Amino acid sequence: MTLPTLLSFCTDCYLPTRLGMAKTSAAQLQIAARLYEVSLSALDELELARRLATYSKDHSPSTVNSKRRAILTLWSAAAEAGLCRPPNRKRIPRAREMRRIPWAWTTTELERLISVCRSVRGTLGDIPAGIWWPSIVLTIWDTGMRIGALLSITTSDLNLAERYAIVRAEADKSCIDRYYPLSDQSTAAIAGHFCPHRDRAFPWPYGRRQLFYRFRKIVTAAGLKSRKTMGLFHQLRRSNLSYTAAGGGVALAQQQAGHASSATTVRHYLDPRIAQQRSAIDVLPTLNLSGDKQLLLF
Incomplete structure (x- = not known):
């Protein structure tokens, strides 16, 4: 018996059973599956990590992590169906994402x-x-x-x-x-x-x-x-x-x-310049900088 590829499993087995899934979500799963288009029997954590590392050269960390999640979702579903072994997620590291301040227009x-x-x-x-x-x-x-x-x-x-x-x-x-x-x-x-x-x-x-x-x-x-x-x-x-x-x-x-x-x-979503949250500056005491004494450093 020839096992399906990750993409064919996604298209023929996984998506038809996900009733109500948005078209955009389904499309993203298929895009991720194309990134690692191998037979289910050939799924390998090290090879997936290498492909994600290559993918990260032209894509943001958040995009890389979204593809990682999608591929692991499909891999786990195939394992639950008895078509392959389950993935060892610890061997497939996440990309480090920088947390940016949300930016809105005034x-x-x-x-x-x-x-x-x-x-x-x-x-x-x-x-x-x-x-x-x-x-x-x-x-x-x-x-x-x-x-x-x-x-x-x-x-x-x-x-x-x-x-x-x-x-x-x-x-x-x-x-x-x-x-x-x-x-x-x-x-x-x-x-x-x-x-x-x-x-x-x-x-x-x-x-x-x-x-x-x-x-x-x-x-x-x-x-x-x-x-x-x-x-x-x-x-x-x-x-x-x-x-x-x-x-x-x-x-x-x-x-x-x-x-x-x-x-x-x-x-x-909340731009701190607009949606100002309570911060340390609201509770810190004001320093007394009006003293008469002046220190001569030299």
């Missing part, structure tokens, strides 16, 4: 961003780009929702009269229907292009890569700081959550984000 920067959005020329399908882009930015600023969730909203789940949007569980990372109130500003921006006869409330006629590429150009034109192209919309999400925490506390920001743990919200 309200002044967001105002500059929206100003540039309004000046974008051309059309997106039959919608003027200078109308579509501000509606996207303002809606994420209002809600903190992920860009994929926003683009999934149907016209029937967007009520401009009562100012709310619903993201269905199928498009939400937590697999829960989410209700989002909208401000007058975002409602007015959306009304500029909303058409109840369309399927999607925010129709995007191109692929996701083009979406990120064009938004990068807008961000650059606004002179805003950003770390990576694929995380630009997440920077808007951080702005929402940071200001939410500043005004309503971490618990409210966690609720808005839909995180199971407040630690996730604080570690990855």
Whole structure:
């Protein structure tokens, strides 16, 4: 009997039994399996560690670790099915990840961003780009929702009269229907292009890569700081959550984000410049530096 490869096991055995798994999650598992495309009988911790080390030369530590987790998930599932031996995880080291401070845009920067959005020329399908882009930015600023969730909203789940949007569980990372109130500003921006006869409330006629590429150009034109192209919309999400925490506390920001743990919200989303937490400087006594005595060192 010829054993399947890790990729064929993933595609033919593992994914069909994972009901409800998001398409993006399934795609990431397949990408990871291609990184170590060998027969299940040839799975080896040392060889996997070597491949991950090579992969790390062109990818961030967090990306390397995500691939490691995905491969070990598939390897363990194959072992449970009796197709191979289980992995010894200790022999496959994790990449060391640097913990960075979350970076959000301030309200002044967001105002500059929206100003540039309004000046974008051309059309997106039959919608003027200078109308579509501000509606996207303002809606994420209002809600903190992920860009994929926003683009999934149907016209029937967007009520401009009562100012709310619903993201269905199928498009939400937590697999829960989410209700989002909208401000007058975002409602007015959306009304500029909303058409109840369309399927999607925010129709995007191109692929996701083009979406990120064009938004990068807008961000650059606004002179805003950003770390990576694929995380630009997440920077808007951080702005929402940071200001939410500043005004309503971490618990409210966690609720808005839909995180199971407040630690996730604080570690990855709250910009300390905006969502200022209590620190040592709040409790340290002030030193008395007004004394008359002066020491002559020389």
